[in-house]
Amino acid sequence: MSPATRVMEAVDETQAVKRPAFEVIYDWVTTVDHKKIGIMYIVYALIFLVIGGVEAILMRIQLAVPNNHFVSPQVFNQLFTMHGTTMIFFMAMPILFGFGNYLVPLMIGARDMAFPRLNAFSFWVSAFGGFLLYFSYLGGSGLYAAGSAPDVGWFAYAPLTAKVFSPGHSTDYWTLAVLLSGIGSIGTALNTVTTILCMRCRGMKLTKMPLLPWLYLVMSGMVFIAVSPLTAAQIMLMLDRYVGSHFFDTQAGGSAVLWMHYFWIFGHPEVYILILPTFAFMNEIIPVFSRKAIFGYPAMVAASVGIGFISLGVWAHHMFAVGMGPAGNTFFVFATMVISVPTGIKIFNWLATIWGGKVIFSLPMMFAIGFLFQFLIAGLTGIMLSAAPFDWQLTGSYFVVAHFHYVIVGGIIFSLFAAFYYWYPKATGRMLNTTLGKWHFWLFLIGFHLTFDFMHIPGILGMPRRIYTYEASRGWGTWNFIIGVGAIFQAIAVIIFAYNLVRSYFKGDIAGHDPWDAWTLEWATPSPPPVYNFAHDPTVNSRRPLWDLKHPEEPDSDFE
Amino acid sequence: MLGGLALTATAHAGSATSIFSPAGTPAQSIFSLSMLVLSVTAVIFLIVAGLLLYAILRYRHRPTDTDREPPQIYGSNQIELSWTVIPILIVVMLFLTTTRVILGTEHIPKPANALDVTVVGHQFWWEYSYPKYGVVTANELHVPVSDPASMTPTYLNMTSADTDHSFWVPRLAGKMDLIPNRINTMWIDPQQPGLYLGQCAQYCGTQHAKMLLRVYAETPAGFAAWIKHQQQSANEDFTGNPEAAAGKEVFMHNACINCHTVRGTVATGRFGPDLTHLASRDTIASGAFPNNAANLRQWVDDPNSMKPGSLMPSMHLNQHDLDLITAYLITLH
Numbered sequence: 055m056s057p058a059t060r061v062m063e064a065v066d067e068t069q070a071v072k073r074p075a076f077e078v079i080y081d082w083v084t085t086v087d088h089k090k091i092g093i094m095y096i097v098y099a100l101i102f103l104v105i106g107g108v109e110a111i112l113m114r115i116q117l118a119v120p121n122n123h124f125v126s127p128q129v130f131n132q133l134f135t136m137h138g139t140t141m142i143f144f145m146a147m148p149i150l151f152g153f154g155n156y157l158v159p160l161m162i163g164a165r166d167m168a169f170p171r172l173n174a175f176s177f178w179v180s181a182f183g184g185f186l187l188y189f190s191y192l193g194g195s196g197l198y199a200a201g202s203a204p205d206v207g208w209f210a211y212a213p214l215t216a217k218v219f220s221p222g223h224s225t226d227y228w229t230l231a232v233l234l235s236g237i238g239s240i241g242t243a244l245n246t247v248t249t250i251l252c253m254r255c256r257g258m259k260l261t262k263m264p265l266l267p268w269l270y271l272v273m274s275g276m277v278f279i280a281v282s283p284l285t286a287a288q289i290m291l292m293l294d295r296y297v298g299s300h301f302f303d304t305q306a307g308g309s310a311v312l313w314m315h316y317f318w319i320f321g322h323p324e325v326y327i328l329i330l331p332t333f334a335f336m337n338e339i340i341p342v343f344s345r346k347a348i349f350g351y352p353a354m355v356a357a358s359v360g361i362g363f364i365s366l367g368v369w370a371h372h373m374f375a376v377g378m379g380p381a382g383n384t385f386f387v388f389a390t391m392v393i394s395v396p397t398g399i400k401i402f403n404w405l406a407t408i409w410g411g412k413v414i415f416s417l418p419m420m421f422a423i424g425f426l427f428q429f430l431i432a433g434l435t436g437i438m439l440s441a442a443p444f445d446w447q448l449t450g451s452y453f454v455v456a457h458f459h460y461v462i463v464g465g466i467i468f469s470l471f472a473a474f475y476y477w478y479p480k481a482t483g484r485m486l487n488t489t490l491g492k493w494h495f496w497l498f499l500i501g502f503h504l505t506f507d508f509m510h511i512p513g514i515l516g517m518p519r520r521i522y523t524y525e526a527s528r529g530w531g532t533w534n535f536i537i538g539v540g541a542i543f544q545a546i547a548v549i550i551f552a553y554n555l556v557r558s559y560f561k562g563d564i565a566g567h568d569p570w571d572a573w574t575l576e577w578a579t580p581s582p583p584p585v586y587n588f589a590h591d592p593t594v595n596s597r598r599p600l601w602d603l604k605h606p607e608e609p610d611s612d613f614e
Numbered sequence: 615m616l617g618g619l620a621l622t623a624t625a626h627a628g629s630a631t632s633i634f635s636p637a638g639t640p641a642q643s644i645f646s647l648s649m650l651v652l653s654v655t656a657v658i659f660l661i662v663a664g665l666l667l668y669a670i671l672r673y674r675h676r677p678t679d680t681d682r683e684p685p686q687i688y689g690s691n692q693i694e695l696s697w698t699v700i701p702i703l704i705v706v707m708l709f710l711t712t713t714r715v716i717l718g719t720e721h722i723p724k725p726a727n728a729l730d731v732t733v734v735g736h737q738f739w740w741e742y743s744y745p746k747y748g749v750v751t752a753n754e755l756h757v758p759v760s761d762p763a764s765m766t767p768t769y770l771n772m773t774s775a776d777t778d779h780s781f782w783v784p785r786l787a788g789k790m791d792l793i794p795n796r797i798n799t800m801w802i803d804p805q806q807p808g809l810y811l812g813q814c815a816q817y818c819g820t821q822h823a824k825m826l827l828r829v830y831a832e833t834p835a836g837f838a839a840w841i842k843h844q845q846q847s848a849n850e851d852f853t854g855n856p857e858a859a860a861g862k863e864v865f866m867h868n869a870c871i872n873c874h875t876v877r878g879t880v881a882t883g884r885f886g887p888d889l890t891h892l893a894s895r896d897t898i899a900s901g902a903f904p905n906n907a908a909n910l911r912q913w914v915d916d917p918n919s920m921k922p923g924s925l926m927p928s929m930h931l932n933q934h935d936l937d938l939i940t941a942y943l944i945t946l947h
Contacts, residue, residue, distance in 0.1 A: 213794060402697040431659065
């Protein structure tokens with residue numbers, strides 16, 4: 055009997071026993087099970103996705119017509135600050151860590167993360183950061199006046215964050231929230247690296263590990279290097295604000311550019327920290343629904359590691375207009391352009407995986423295909439922005455907003471939706487509804503392109519970002535109106551998706567342990583998997599253990 | 615998609631702030647580079663998107679398929695090498711071209727007849743001074759046109775008095791940040807007389823949106839006349855205009871003088887815009903409103919009603935004093 059069959063024998067321990075609500079809540083709050091923590095990350099991130107989305111809609115209403123008075127300038131500035139901070143630190147990071155938490159131990163045949171209690175701590179500390187960020191609406195003068203949410207931008211450039219320009223406590227809330235989120239991220243990264251390096255099942259050499267854990271390994275390494283400087287910068291900013299140090303306090307000789315370096319040495323790798331896990335989802339989903347092994351596994355690993363390294367050397371391409379001079383500018387142009395090579399390799403390898411396959415247009419695959427086209431565009435506008443002189447025009451304009459929403463919404467959010475449709479059956483035992491899923495896909499796709507395609511144009515026509523209004527004579531009105539309509543489409547699509555998540559939990563079709571006929575270890579467990587994942591520790595001989603099991607006549611292990 | 619974008623944007627090249635209708639050397643060289651980069655990326659897009667589309671449609675699963683699983687292919691060194699090497703060549707080409715434009719903009723010798731202007735960014739207005747002529751003004755930058763045959767570019771030496779700002783007039787050049795404790799330089803050389811618009815491009819606080827930029831390019835004679843006029847002290851001739859004379863008294867006896875300069879008077883504040891030739895400007899509040907008596911009056915009465923978050927406080931003057939002060943301000947031509 056092969057090891058994988060033995061794994062499938064695992065007893066279903068999730069017998070439905072009706073328990074009092076208090077016990078269920080207590081169980082979730084005190085859990086150290088990686089799957090429950092993963093689900094909590096995902097649920098909390100979804101809540102913040104909705105909050106951040108509402109903020110986005112409010113901004114789009116304000117900008118839909120020129121000279122609008124829907125919100126005041128200060129409220130608008132709070133909205134874009136909260137939207138950015140929420141989406142990066144309390145939506146994208148936690149949701150990706152959530153998927154990692156859930157999937158990494160399952161895919162490497164482990165029973166849990168290496169440090170289950172650190173795992174729970176990281177979750178709660180990061181969730182508390184999100185709570186604190188929104189508590190700012192009540193803090194300070196908030197209960198009595200318009201609210202004291204931060205309005206310094208998610209990038210919080212010095213010296214606007216200095217006490218003299220940002221009195222009150224809104225900036226303190228922002229700093230603490232981001233600091234806590236950073237501590238949580240570093241804890242989870244440490245945990246993920248240790249888990250992947252020390253807890254793989256028998257036979258799973260690094261070269262036989264699926265690509266998802268590989269990408270989480272690279273991503274977690276980057277979190278150490280990138281998030282630590284951010285955490286340091288938050289502490290320096292707090293010292294400036296509380297004990298009167300002068301790191302970033304320009305009125306006393308501090309440096310505004312120093313903050314930019316600290317921020318972007320986090321901020322740019324952050325983009326790749328977010329995109330690597332989404333590449334990981336693609337690496338699992340595209341092969342399964344093309345019915346082929348991933349094309350060029352070693353190149354995919356090498357490209358990921360390459361992206362990890364190079365991304366640490368490109369941060370100042372956010373600073374082409376800071377006056378670094380020709381030497382600095384050319385260096386960062388080069389590093390930024392070079393990173394397109396490993397990224398291109400990934401896109402070409404996915405193309406080659408599809409090539410000669412039998413593509414099944416299931417919902418995960420539809421979102422994956424959307425991802426491929428949109429990420430291609432995101433990459434190409436990225437190349438435009440890497441040409442520093444072109445960037446002198448485009449940086450700080452709506453073109454940049456369009457570009458990075460192609461990365462973050464067109465890339466990350468699309469691949470997350472793909473991941474939801476793909477792994478929801480594993481986590482809940484039930485399938486998501488296909489009809490609702492198709493409505494979700496098409497509405498979101500159309501809304502996405504209406505919004506972010508057209509957002510390139512006002513940028514080219516000279517519209518800066520972060521402005522709460524504009525004159526009708528500038529000719530940006532039509533474009534902003536279309537952008538607003540697209541945003542509404544996206545909102546409706548997300549509502550359908552949320553409804554689908556809840557409805558299918560109770561009424562969805564029973565999934566079975568392997569609804570997609572997939573090949574990695576998580577599909578060898580029951581759905582949902584029992585607390586300890588595997589009744590017997592699995593042993594693997596190849597990157598696709600279930601393929602070997604299903605196709606004993608041509609096992610992968612013969613070809614790798 | 616990108617091609618469509620480029621077309622749409624080109625169709626709007628006439629827009630007053632379009633980066634695709636350059637009117638000066640730096641903007642022009644950026645525009646040429648942009649066209650190259652746009653063409654290269656558009657071609658890459660067409661090829662890759664075409665291949666993707668083809669693969670998805672050609673290799674879709676058909677109900678008639680007998681085999682469930684296609685042949686498994688694990689990789690190919692030759693193919694993978696080709697899509698590593700070709701992109702590297704494209705990158706090297708783009709990098710070299712980009713570097714040439716960077717050096718051509720940032721690394722050229724400054725002509726002897728260049729005009730120097732010091733630009734200071736404030737929350738939320740612009741201060742311009744011409745050290746060679748002893749002129750200080752605000753919000754409306756006047757520069758001479760530059761004849762391509764004998765260039766007379768204007769060098770903007772820029773810093774900030776408070777938070778970060780960014781100077782962006784898309785038809786003249788890209789943007790350059792204004793950062794406290796630091797002097798950044800950029801140059802512009804508008805080649806046609808006219809008004810060029812732009813605005814602050816770095817988030818600087820509540821009224822970032824209404825920190826608008828206006829650059830007036832003038833013929834050499836027009837510019838000389840403008841400078842000559844700006845060099846004079848403020849108007850002191852109130853003959854037949856007792857209201858203005860009284861308004862001056864109101865101005866000089868209120869906190870106005872702590873922040874504003876009116877050359878030739880006791881008002882020497884530096885926190886707000888220099889008002890010496892206020893009435894000679896087309897706009898007030900950094901380009902946000904037309905400069906006329908009604909707007910000036912409301913501005914002095916309650917700036918935050920016009921531009922919430924503006925740092926000028928309401929002066930709490932009575933209606934009579936407001937009339938007087940307005941009468942005075944409109945004489946500062």
